Amino acid sequence: MNFDFSEDQKFLRDEARKFLTAQCPSTAVRAVLDAEDITHDAKLWSQIGEMGWLGAAIPEEHGGLGLGMLELCVIAEELGRVLAPVPFSSTVYMLAETLKLAGSEGQKAALLPKLASGEVIGALALSEGPGEPDPASLSVRFEGGKLTGTKIPVTDGDIASHAVVLAAEGSGASLVLVDLNAGGVVRNPVKTLDPTRSHAELVFDGTPAERLGEAGAGAGLLGQLLDRVAVLLAFEQLGGASRCLEMATDYAKERYAFGRPIGGNQAIKHKLAEMYVKNEVARSNCFYGAWALSSDAPEMPEAAAAARLAASEAYWFAAKENIQTHGGMGFTWEVDAHLYYRRAKLLAVQAGAPKVWKEKLIRALETKNAA
Amino acid sequence: MDFNDTPEEAAFRTEARAFLEKHLEPKGAKPLRQRISGEAFMREAKAWQKIKAENGFAQITWPKEIGGRGGTPMQQVIWNQEESQFDAPTGPFAIGLGMCVPTVIAFGSDAHKKRYVRPALTGEEIWCQLFSEPAAGSDVAGVKTRAVRNGDDWVINGQKVWTTGAHFSDFGIVLCRTDPKQPKHKGLTMFIVNMKDPGVEARPIHQASGGREFNEVYFSDVRIPDSDRLGEVGAGWKVALVTLMNERLAVGGSPGPDWAEIMDYARKAGTLGDTAFREKLADWYVAAQGYKLTKFRSQTALSRGETPGPENSIGKIITANQLQDICNEAIEMQGHYGLMVDEDTMPADALFQRSFMWAPGLRIAGGTDEILKNIIAERVLGLPQDVRVDKSVPFDELKQG
Numbered sequence: 198m199n200f201d202f203s204e205d206q207k208f209l210r211d212e213a214r215k216f217l218t219a220q221c222p223s224t225a226v227r228a229v230l231d232a233e234d235i236t237h238d239a240k241l242w243s244q245i246g247e248m249g250w251l252g253a254a255i256p257e258e259h260g261g262l263g264l265g266m267l268e269l270c271v272i273a274e275e276l277g278r279v280l281a282p283v284p285f286s287s288t289v290y291m292l293a294e295t296l297k298l299a300g301s302e303g304q305k306a307a308l309l310p311k312l313a314s315g316e317v318i319g320a321l322a323l324s325e326g327p328g329e330p331d332p333a334s335l336s337v338r339f340e341g342g343k344l345t346g347t348k349i350p351v352t353d354g355d356i357a358s359h360a361v362v363l364a365a366e367g368s369g370a371s372l373v374l375v376d377l378n379a380g381g382v383v384r385n386p387v388k389t390l391d392p393t394r395s396h397a398e399l400v401f402d403g404t405p406a407e408r409l410g411e412a413g414a415g416a417g418l419l420g421q422l423l424d425r426v427a428v429l430l431a432f433e434q435l436g437g438a439s440r441c442l443e444m445a446t447d448y449a450k451e452r453y454a455f456g457r458p459i460g461g462n463q464a465i466k467h468k469l470a471e472m473y474v475k476n477e478v479a480r481s482n483c484f485y486g487a488w489a490l491s492s493d494a495p496e497m498p499e500a501a502a503a504a505r506l507a508a509s510e511a512y513w514f515a516a517k518e519n520i521q522t523h524g525g526m527g528f529t530w531e532v533d534a535h536l537y538y539r540r541a542k543l544l545a546v547q548a549g550a551p552k553v554w555k556e557k558l559i560r561a562l563e564t565k566n567a568a
Numbered sequence: 569m570d571f572n573d574t575p576e577e578a579a580f581r582t583e584a585r586a587f588l589e590k591h592l593e594p595k596g597a598k599p600l601r602q603r604i605s606g607e608a609f610m611r612e613a614k615a616w617q618k619i620k621a622e623n624g625f626a627q628i629t630w631p632k633e634i635g636g637r638g639g640t641p642m643q644q645v646i647w648n649q650e651e652s653q654f655d656a657p658t659g660p661f662a663i664g665l666g667m668c669v670p671t672v673i674a675f676g677s678d679a680h681k682k683r684y685v686r687p688a689l690t691g692e693e694i695w696c697q698l699f700s701e702p703a704a705g706s707d708v709a710g711v712k713t714r715a716v717r718n719g720d721d722w723v724i725n726g727q728k729v730w731t732t733g734a735h736f737s738d739f740g741i742v743l744c745r746t747d748p749k750q751p752k753h754k755g756l757t758m759f760i761v762n763m764k765d766p767g768v769e770a771r772p773i774h775q776a777s778g779g780r781e782f783n784e785v786y787f788s789d790v791r792i793p794d795s796d797r798l799g800e801v802g803a804g805w806k807v808a809l810v811t812l813m814n815e816r817l818a819v820g821g822s823p824g825p826d827w828a829e830i831m832d833y834a835r836k837a838g839t840l841g842d843t844a845f846r847e848k849l850a851d852w853y854v855a856a857q858g859y860k861l862t863k864f865r866s867q868t869a870l871s872r873g874e875t876p877g878p879e880n881s882i883g884k885i886i887t888a889n890q891l892q893d894i895c896n897e898a899i900e901m902q903g904h905y906g907l908m909v910d911e912d913t914m915p916a917d918a919l920f921q922r923s924f925m926w927a928p929g930l931r932i933a934g935g936t937d938e939i940l941k942n943i944i945a946e947r948v949l950g951l952p953q954d955v956r957v958d959k960s961v962p963f964d965e966l967k968q969g
Contacts, residue, residue, distance in 0.1 A: 198642070198871045199570050200864040267569060307873075391654075446949045461952035463938070466945035473944050474882040478858030485861050488569045499853075506854045533683075555850035562831065562853065 200484060206271050211517030213250075213275040221279040223533050224444035229282040229393050230536070236356045236395035240245075242283045242395065246315025251289055255297075258309030266425075268431045268481070277436025280540050282393045284318045284353040290429040291422070292319025295361045298425070299372060299410035299418045305490035308359065320357035320377075321426075322348035322399055323419075329553050330363060339352055339364035339373045339408070348523045350387050352547055354397030362401075372422075373406040375492065381405060390472035391539040398504045410467075412432035418434040424497050434508035434544050435476070435483050441515035441537050445522040456511040465522060472515050479504075479511035499565065502558035509545040509554075516541035571864065573646070574871065584625065584650045587654040591619060592654040593779045610736060613657040617691025620781030626689050634673070634681065635689045642870040663689050664734055668741045671811045672760065675798040680760070684739065696737035696763065697811060698785060703968065705730075706741070706939045708812075709753045709805055710958075710966075715744035722746075722759065722797070723758060724767075724790040730933070734783035736771035737763045742787075743808050748800055748964040755963055756804030759794040767791075777925040798933055822887035822930045824923035825916070827852040830894050833916055839901055845898050848897060852890055859886045878948040884930070885940050892927035 202210070221241055229235050233281075245251060254269040255261025269289070277286055293312050296305050311317040325328050325337065325348060337346030344364060351360065360375045367515035375382065384397045411417050447467055449460030459465050486504030489497040516538040520527035527534045545551060573581055616631040620626040621635060628644040631634020637643070671689045672680055687693040689708035696928065704710040713726025724744060734740070740761050745756035761768065767790035772780035799807040831849055860881065899906035911918045927948035931937050945951045958966050 198864060198867045199572065200861070201866045202569065425871070442949075446951065449951060458952050458956075460945075461954065463942065463954065465952050466949075466954075467941040469949055469951065470885075470941035470944040473948060474885055477862055477879045477882050478855055478886070481858045481861035481865060482854060483858070484569070484865065488571075491569065502850075503857050505852045506850060507858055510851075510854075552847070556848045556849045558853060559846045566831075566835075 199289065200488070202267060202271060202272065206267055209268055210271045211273060213272055214278070215469040216244075216248065217275055217281065221281050223280075223536070226280045226282050226393050226533075226536060229295060234489045237284055237353075238282045238493075239280065240554060243315060245281075245285065246313075247284060249313075251285075251293075251315055252309075252313025252497060253310050255293060255313050256459075259305055260313040262313075266428075270487040270490070273429045273432035274436040274439075274483075277433030278542075279414055280393060282354060286322075286426075286430060286433065286512070287321060287353040287357060288312060288319040289315065291321035291465040291556050292317070292357075292359060292428045293359055294322070294425045294429075295372065295374075295409060295418075295422055298385070299414075300374075300420055304374065305406070306411065314341070317359055318353060318357045320351050320360040320399075322352045322354065322360050323350045323548075324350060326346065329549060332363065332419065335365040335370055337362060338366045339366045339371055339406060342405060344373060344375060344404045344405070344406040347398060349398040349507075350389060350396040351399050352396055352543070354399050355384050355386050355395050360399065362399075362406065362520060363415055363419055364406075366408075366412050370410040370415035370419075371412050372415045374409050375401070375406045376405055379405060389543070391505045391543040393536060393540065394543060423548050424501035425490060427501040427537075427554070428469050428490045430544055431479070431483050431486055431504040431508035433495055434512040434541070435479050437537050437540055437544070438476050438508065438515040441512070441519040441534075442469065442476055444534065445469055445472065445515070445519040448523055459522075468518055468522065472511075472518060475507075475511040475514050479507040482507035498561035500559055502554045502561060505549075505554050506551055506558065509551045512537075512541040513545060528550075570836075576872065577642060577646060580647050581650060584647050587623060588650055588654050588656075589627065590661055591616070592656055595653055595655050597655060609657055610660065610882040613660050614691040615688075615811070617661055619871070621690040630689075635686050640870070640873070642867065645867050645870060660694050660736065661691060662735060663697055664693075664737075666696055667811050668739075668923070671741055671758070671798060671807060672959050674810050675758070675807050676760070677795070679795075680798075684760075687705045690817060693738040693829075694733060694835050696733045696740040698731055698734075698740045698742040698761065699808065699811075701727060702784075706936055708808070711743050711745055711756065713742065714748075715743045715746050715757060715759065717746075717794075718791075720794050721791045722794060724759070724761070724792060725931075726787050728785040728787075729773070729783075731739060731770070731783045731785050733869050734763065734785045735772065739763055740785075741798065741811065743804050745963065746804070749962050750802065751960050752804045752958055752963045752966065754802055756808070756875065757765040757801050758798040758804040758807040759792045760798060761787075761790065761792055765790050776928065777922075779901055784834035822884065822891045822927075824888075824891045824926065824930075825894055825898070825919050827856055828892070829916065829919070830898050833898060833920070834901065837901065837915070845897070845901070848893075855886050855890060859883055878944070881940065881944055881948065884934065887929065889937070891930060895924035895927055899924060 225238050229238060249273050251414050252261030253264045254266050257263035277344050296308055308317055337348055344362060358378050360377055362373050362375055364371060364373050383400040383494060386561045387396050387398050389396045454460050482504045486500045489500035520534045520538055523532055523534050525534050571915040623635040625647060626648055627636040629640040629641055632638040641707045665688060669685060672684055688695060699708050701711050715722040715724050740763050742759050742761045744757055744759060745755050746757040767788045769786045770783040773782045773784055774780055827849055834845060839845060862879050908914055909918050909921045946953055
């Protein structure tokens with residue numbers, strides 16, 4: 198039994214934590230939160246590029262470090278802990294993984310090295326309106342190499358250089374790649390619940406684009422992509438949830454009411470114990486997701502769904518009860534608790550909300566059972 | 569990251585499996601209802617325990633000098649995994665070998681170890697743990713059973729409750745109050761008691777589930793020689809903590825139907841398409857999988873020769889509550905029909921109905937949900953203890969109710 202990260206991976210985690218504690222304190226997150234014209238922490242982004250994290254799971258032939266998905270999971274958890282206000286998930290989990298999954302050799306050779314060096318910022322454009330986008334009835338269309346229609350919201354859509362877009366093509370759906378800097382795209386910034394990450398509306402009007410993978414293969418490819426994205430996002434969620442438990446526990450020990458620390462009351466103790474239970478359930482499911490992701494296991498569909506569901510639930514519970522444990526202070530702008538509450542919601546809905554993943558999970562179990 | 573045995577672990581697993589195949593039938597070979605119970609079961613259980621002891625599989629982590637294998641905790645995990653694949657008559661020895669006898673080994677004299685360890689290991693003698701009382705459950709340091717010094721003996725009077733296996737046990741460890749003038753934790757002493765003493769009476773408790781598996785035990789002028797005291801006079805709480813620490817390692821899973829069983833039932837019943845049900849099923853799967861995988865994390869630490877972290881403490885909080893929810897859902901799915909309990913006609917042999925009535929007990933036994941959450945809060949998260957108004961007050965001045 199070796200169900201844990203290796204010593205090298207733990208060393209990477211410790212180094213990442215040291216680096217991010219120093220370079221991404223909450224003042225850095227708040228700089229993006231408070232200034233309308235700051236979309237992300239550009240300095241942190243370039244440092245992350247220099248550390249090689251963008252290419253951690255990109256093969257060396259394409260300019261990456263060629264480490265592996267487990268290393269990426271380790272980094273993801275640390276980024277989640279500090280609410281890193283950078284387009285890491287859009288670029289690495291979404292664009293890079295799409296290219297690895299569905300890109301032609303030419304597309305990979307053109308983009309992955311630039312992505313690893315930080316020149317390329319990615320985005321994944323799925324949503325068109327309330328509810329989950331249905332590959333069978335998309336309004337954004339890809340015909341004759343041109344993309345038309347509107348995606349909203351797109352995380353990092355205002356700063357991305359390249360977007361992966363789910364679009365109708367013929368009678369099916371395809372994934373297409375758009376160079377957002379090549380013109381023909383209108384980007385309108387949109388405000389969201391989590392202003393520490395930027396979002397935009399992307400309006401395509403005959404915008405040149407190229408397909409990723411086969412025509413009509415979009416729904417299937419997206420499913421595979423989102424399984425990978427789910428595990429990586431789950432690690433960010435796990436990092437955030439762990440941090441919330443630490444914040445709430447620390448505060449419950451320091452805050453006195455009725456002559457003693459509030460953490461001595463069972464209403465608080467049991468709440469935090471429940472938080473711990475949910476976080477451990479999430480951690481174990483995340484580990485399993487990481488194992489499935491790194492070993493291309495046939496259990497990937499249920500492992501990814503369980504990791505995502507456990508982490509979404511843990512982060513939601515930890516973020517809301519962290520505010521509650523902080524009492525009135527927790528509802529102030531100055532205390533960081535609301536930053537986690539905001540991020541928890543972004544991460545829970547951006548690649549399929551829990552409801553969607555529950556259905557995916559049960560379908561995976563049904564398929565497994567029928568086999 | 570993988571789930572594979574090390575070469576040493578794989579070799580031990582092969583050895584264990586070969587031994588089990590030689591002696592036992594695989595699980596499921598016999599239908600549930602043909603399984604034996606009562607005295608016949610006890611005979612088989614004792615015979616199996618003897619075979620295990622003679623071949624070094626009884627207490628794998630115990631040193632060889634006292635009849636163990638001198639093996640690793642990971643080997644014990646592997647043995648448990650393999651044994652659970654077979655129709656092994658286990659159970660009656662778990663409390664004795666898991667909790668009582670380790671306490672005897674830790675605090676008893678050489679004469680105690682010589683007298684008691686071997687017969688317990690070979691299944692000849694069974695032990696029970698006599699801690700809980702009607703007025704001392706979660707607050708077990710509040711026991712009132714009195715031990716009064718009389719010459720070279722102690723005289724025991726009082727009542728214990730929820731004693732698993734008292735009616736078939738030969739010996740027990742009993743936590744008694746020896747000095748009511750001391751604050752409650754300080755006036756306690758632990759003894760070895762002969763359960764066949766005429767002053768010991770075990771009466772079955774009629775449980776809410778309808779069964780009578782547990783006992784209350786009455787002590788009437790039971791004389792125990794001072795030489796059968798475990799630990800110092802007044803140090804009983806320290807001794808009890810060692811026993812309870814072993815208990816917390818033992819509890820975790822809750823036997824009964826899980827997500828797979830209710831999914832199977834829903835498929836057969838044609839209700840698997842219900843969206844609300846599917847969402848609940850997903851939640852159960854995620855939590856159950858979370859606990860299963862958490863055990864793998866602990867085993868990884870054992871396999872590396874490290875001490876597992878506190879993560880395993882989440883077990884019973886998850887499993888007992890989930891069992892209750894799953895049974896409730898299955899019964900409601902069956903509607904009015906789901907009220908019926910006949911094992912011959914009800915779906916799944918009325919497993920959901922039977923476990924529905926067991927589940928409340930599982931949320932209490934071996935630490936209530938509330939106590940387990942307190943333990944996580946205090947020992948894992950380091951939060952302050954609850955207000956203890958009784959900590960420095962002489963026991964006989966405490967309010968009782």
